[in-house]
Amino acid sequence: MKLLKKLLLAASLLSLCSGLFAKGDTYIYDVWAEVEKSPDVYRVSHVLYADDLNLGTSLKQPQSLFAINNLIYVVDTDNNRIIELEYTENKKVTLSRVIDHFYSDDESVNTTFNGPMDIFVNKADGSFFVADTSNGRVVKLDKDLNYLLSFTEPNDPTYEKGKVFYPQKVVADTKGRAYVLAKNVNKGFLKYEYDGSFSGFYGASEVTYNWTDYLWKKFATRAQREQMESFVPTEYSNAAMDSEGFVYAVLKTFNEWDLRSDRAKPIRRLNALGGDILVKNADYPPIGDLTWSNAAGIKDPSHFTDITVLDDEIYIAVDESRGRLFGYNNQGYLLFAFGGRGNIDGYFRSPVAIEHVGKDLFVLDTMNASLTVFTPTEYGNLIFKATEEYAVGDYDGSANTWEQVLKMNGNYDLAYIGLGKAELRKENYKEAMDYFKLKRSKRYYSKAFQYYRKEWIEKNLGWVLAVVLVLILVPFITKRIINFVRELKSL
Numbered sequence: 001m002k003l004l005k006k007l008l009l010a011a012s013l014l015s016l017c018s019g020l021f022a023k024g025d026t027y028i029y030d031v032w033a034e035v036e037k038s039p040d041v042y043r044v045s046h047v048l049y050a051d052d053l054n055l056g057t058s059l060k061q062p063q064s065l066f067a068i069n070n071l072i073y074v075v076d077t078d079n080n081r082i083i084e085l086e087y088t089e090n091k092k093v094t095l096s097r098v099i100d101h102f103y104s105d106d107e108s109v110n111t112t113f114n115g116p117m118d119i120f121v122n123k124a125d126g127s128f129f130v131a132d133t134s135n136g137r138v139v140k141l142d143k144d145l146n147y148l149l150s151f152t153e154p155n156d157p158t159y160e161k162g163k164v165f166y167p168q169k170v171v172a173d174t175k176g177r178a179y180v181l182a183k184n185v186n187k188g189f190l191k192y193e194y195d196g197s198f199s200g201f202y203g204a205s206e207v208t209y210n211w212t213d214y215l216w217k218k219f220a221t222r223a224q225r226e227q228m229e230s231f232v233p234t235e236y237s238n239a240a241m242d243s244e245g246f247v248y249a250v251l252k253t254f255n256e257w258d259l260r261s262d263r264a265k266p267i268r269r270l271n272a273l274g275g276d277i278l279v280k281n282a283d284y285p286p287i288g289d290l291t292w293s294n295a296a297g298i299k300d301p302s303h304f305t306d307i308t309v310l311d312d313e314i315y316i317a318v319d320e321s322r323g324r325l326f327g328y329n330n331q332g333y334l335l336f337a338f339g340g341r342g343n344i345d346g347y348f349r350s351p352v353a354i355e356h357v358g359k360d361l362f363v364l365d366t367m368n369a370s371l372t373v374f375t376p377t378e379y380g381n382l383i384f385k386a387t388e389e390y391a392v393g394d395y396d397g398s399a400n401t402w403e404q405v406l407k408m409n410g411n412y413d414l415a416y417i418g419l420g421k422a423e424l425r426k427e428n429y430k431e432a433m434d435y436f437k438l439k440r441s442k443r444y445y446s447k448a449f450q451y452y453r454k455e456w457i458e459k460n461l462g463w464v465l466a467v468v469l470v471l472i473l474v475p476f477i478t479k480r481i482i483n484f485v486r487e488l489k490s491l
Contacts, residue, residue: 026338027344028413031283031440033290036411041327041336041380042361043344045373046090048379053095055083059369064118064169064307065353066360072355073119074361074371082112087357091375102139104147110135111147119332120241124174136165138180140196151178154190154198171241179203179239179247186235188274189247203236203249203274219349238353242309246270246277250317252303259287259301266304267317267328280332281443282302288319288326289337289427298322298341305354308361312388316354318363323348325363329387333414336380346372359384379408386418388445413439424448429455 026038050058060078067073072093074083081100085093101112117136122129126143138151153165169181176194179202188204239249247270254264262285269278284290302319302367309315313330326341340347350367359381361374376384386401399422402415409415420435423445432448
C-alpha cells in the first residue's frame with residue numbers, strides 16, 4: 001500500500017506537468033475512451049528516399065515490405081523490381097542488390113516481374129514467394145533466385161471463374177504452403193500446398209450486412225435485388241506470419257458500427273482452421289482509434305493496411321486513414337499510438353506497409369515513395385522490457401520495470417495493471433486488487449477478488465466454523481436450560 005500511495009502521488013504530480021513529458025504525438029486511451037498523452041515510445045531515426053539508397057531511379061508506387069534477419073525487401077511495384085536492403089548494426093540502411101529478374105531453365109517461363117505487389121521470404125530455407133500481380137501468378141524461387149514453381153489461378157469448382165487473377169499479398173509457412181490474397185476474391189486466403197496445388201480457402205471473413213438493406217431485399221422485386229450488391233464476406237487487406245506460424249490478418253472493409261461491438265474484427269489471428277483466436281482482454285477491442293471526428297477532413301475510423309508482429313507477440317498495425325501506428329500486447333491492450341498525416345518526419349501521406357527488425361520499425365509510404373525508420377526511446381524500451389519479463393515469468397523484474405515506466409508517465413494504465421498482475425502471480429491478492437481497482441480493470445479485479453476470497457476462507461475457516469458452531473449451539477443450550485429451569489419450578 002505504501003508503494004501504491006507513492007505511485008499515486010507521482011501520478012498526480014506528473015499529470016500537473018504532463019506537457020513536460022508528452023513532447024510528441026504519442027497517446028493511449030483510458031477506460032473512458034479518452035485520449036491520454038504519453039511520452040514518445042518511438043522516435044524517427046531517418047527517412048530514406050531513392051537517392052539515399054543510391055538507386056538511381058525513384059521508387060514508383062512501392063506497395064510492400066518484408067524483413068528477415070537484417071535484410072529488408074521493398075517491392076517497387078511500378079518499376080517491376082524488388083529492392084534488397086541491409087540494416088547494419090549501427091542503424092544504417094544500405095543497398096544490397098536490386099532484383100528485377102530471376103533464373104529458369106524452362107524457356108517458357110517469364111523471368112521478369114510485372115507489377116509485383118508483395119514478397120515473402122521463408123525462414124526455413126530462404127525461398128522467395130513473390131506476388132507477381134500483373135503476370136497473374138505467385139512465383140516461388142530458391143535462395144539463389146532460381147525458379148521453382150508458380151501458384152496460379154485455381155482450377156477448382158469452389159473458385160469463381162470469369163475474373164482476372166490478381167494475387168496481391170502472400171505469406172507462407174515453414175512447410176512451404178502459401179496463403180495468397182487476390183483481388184476480387186472474398187472467400188479469404190487461397191491456400192496452396194508446397195507443390196503448387198490449390199487446396200481450398202482459408203480464414204474466410206464472416207458475412208456482414210445492415211438490417212436496412214436486408215429488409216429492403218426482402219420486399220424488393222427480382223430486378224431490384226439483382227441490381228443490389230450481394231451480402232458477401234469482406235476482403236482482407238494484408239497479412240503477416242508470426243514466429244509460431246499463426247497468420248495475423250487485417251481488413252479495412254467493414255461496417256463502421258460493428259467496430260466497438262467487435263463484430264468487425266479488423267485485426268485477426270488465424271489458427272490452422274482459419275478461426276480467429278486473437279486474445280482481447282482489454283476494455284476495448286483492437287480497432288485503432290476509439291473516437292473519430294471530421295478533423296482535417298478525415299471522418300473515417302482506422303483502416304489498417306498492414307501489420308507486423310514482434311517476437312514477444314506485440315503486434316503493430318498501420319492505419320491509412322490518419323497515418324498512425326497502433327501497438328498492442330498479446331492480451332489486446334493498447335501500448336501506444338502515434339503518427340499522423342503530413343509531410344514532416346514521422347508523418348505519412350499514404351502508409352501501405354510496416355515491418356520490423358528487432359524492435360526497430362520500418363514504414364513504407366507509397367505516395368511519398370519513402371521508407372521511415374523508427375527506433376524505440378528509453379520509455380519504449382521499458383514498456384517492451386516489462387512485457388517480456390512478465391511473459392517469461394520474471395514477475396519481480398516486471399514489477400520493477402513497470403515502476404520505472406510510471407516514473408516517466410504516471411498516467412500509464414497498463415503499468416498499474418502490470419503491477420497488479422505481478423502481485424497476482426505472487427499470490428498477493430489484496431495488493432493486486434488495489435492496483436486493478438485503481439485503473440478500473442473489472443476483469444482482473446474480479447479474478448484477484450476470487451482468489452482473495454478463497455485465501456481468506458482457507459485462512460479463517462477454523463474460527464469461522466467455531467463462531468458458526470457457537471451461534472448454533474448457544475441458542476440450543478440456552479433453550480434447554482430455560483426448559484430445565486421451568487420444569488424445576490413446576491415441581
